[in-house]
Amino acid sequence: MGQIAEERDMRILIYGAGVIGGQLCHALCACGNEVTVIARGAWAETLQTEGLRIRHYIQRKDTVDHPRVLLAPGSERYDIVFAVMQYRQMEKILPDLARINSPIIVLTGNNLSASEMEIQILENSAKPKTVLFGFGSTAGTREHGKLTTVHTGDGRLTLGKAHGEVPDTVKSVLQRTFSGSKLSVVYCDNMDAWLKYHAAFILPVVYLCYKTGCDLKRSTRAERNLLLHAVRDAYQLLMALGYPVRPVGDEKSLEPGPLNTMIRLIIYLMSKTKLGALCTTEHCRHAPGEMEDLDESFLALRAEKPDFSMPEFDRLRRMMPSWSQVREIYSQ
Numbered sequence: 001m002g003q004i005a006e007e008r009d010m011r012i013l014i015y016g017a018g019v020i021g022g023q024l025c026h027a028l029c030a031c032g033n034e035v036t037v038i039a040r041g042a043w044a045e046t047l048q049t050e051g052l053r054i055r056h057y058i059q060r061k062d063t064v065d066h067p068r069v070l071l072a073p074g075s076e077r078y079d080i081v082f083a084v085m086q087y088r089q090m091e092k093i094l095p096d097l098a099r100i101n102s103p104i105i106v107l108t109g110n111n112l113s114a115s116e117m118e119i120q121i122l123e124n125s126a127k128p129k130t131v132l133f134g135f136g137s138t139a140g141t142r143e144h145g146k147l148t149t150v151h152t153g154d155g156r157l158t159l160g161k162a163h164g165e166v167p168d169t170v171k172s173v174l175q176r177t178f179s180g181s182k183l184s185v186v187y188c189d190n191m192d193a194w195l196k197y198h199a200a201f202i203l204p205v206v207y208l209c210y211k212t213g214c215d216l217k218r219s220t221r222a223e224r225n226l227l228l229h230a231v232r233d234a235y236q237l238l239m240a241l242g243y244p245v246r247p248v249g250d251e252k253s254l255e256p257g258p259l260n261t262m263i264r265l266i267i268y269l270m271s272k273t274k275l276g277a278l279c280t281t282e283h284c285r286h287a288p289g290e291m292e293d294l295d296e297s298f299l300a301l302r303a304e305k306p307d308f309s310m311p312e313f314d315r316l317r318r319m320m321p322s323w324s325q326v327r328e329i330y331s332q
Contacts, residue, residue, distance in 0.1 A: 021084030
């Protein structure tokens with residue numbers, strides 16, 4: 001792993017400072033790390049002149065952090081790099097991540113190509129690297145030069161290798177990096193599967209969002225029931241393809257019982273409250289390209305079992321406008 005800095009001077013690079021990257025930056029700055037972010041355009045200028053301003057919605061507080069801002073990665077060494085980008089945008093920066101002087105690279109966000117991205121980074125890196133994948137629970141918006149974020153504590157970050165356990169040496173670096181923060185780190189032994197099941201859950205939510213014009217308050221109880229049946233179809237496809245369920249036992253939330261009752265309550269609150277809108281519809285509204293990319297990649301997985309029946313999934317998907325219509329309505 002090489003030498004890491006003494007005391008608390010962990011040098012962290014965050015490639016992308018949107019909602020999730022911004023909240024991660026705040027958590028890392030708050031516990032004493034030396035944080036650099038890569039941003040571009042007007043957002044980079046805002047970060048340089050005004051700092052990273054965040055309104056923490058649940059906590060009802062405002063914070064300002066002042067990370068160093070770069071327009072592109074250089075030759076400096078970092079203890080960890082977090083790449084926090086939309087799915088297809090991540091593919092475009094893989095050459096940069098391979099070149100960056102850091103022993104640990106964490107690709108954070110929706111991703112249905114984890115194994116392939118790991119291979120590309122490792123094959124094009126001149127030095128050994130550990131490639132991890134992560135998903136942050138933070139949601140929110142970026143408007144008027146500041147972020148509004150929704151999270152508990154400093155957020156939750158699920159981390160792991162595409163396949164297999166995270167080495168103890170890497171865990172010790174991560175523990176030191178997050179020491180003193182309120183960010184909850186949860187490790188997973190198969191992030192490739194975790195991210196696929198996550199996509200299987202959120203895609204039906206996406207379809208219903210676009211069906212209702214990104215206003216889930218308009219959704220009916222029958223439509224929300226259909227959403228859960230569509231998720232079950234998608235989970236069953238992944239199980240048929242041989243992907244182990246992650247988190248372990250998550251499929252039980254789709255069957256009658258206490259977990260299912262809780263999921264139904266969450267979906268109801270997601271549909272009827274402003275907090276739910278910040279967590280769901282706002283992302284669909286502002287990132288239609290990423291949602292389309294996830295849909296396209298999931299359909300490619302489905303093509304591996306073309307005769308697998310997914311009636312409720314298909315029914316819900318047909319209820320939304322075409323992707324060309326979605327792009328026309330929501331692309332900025």
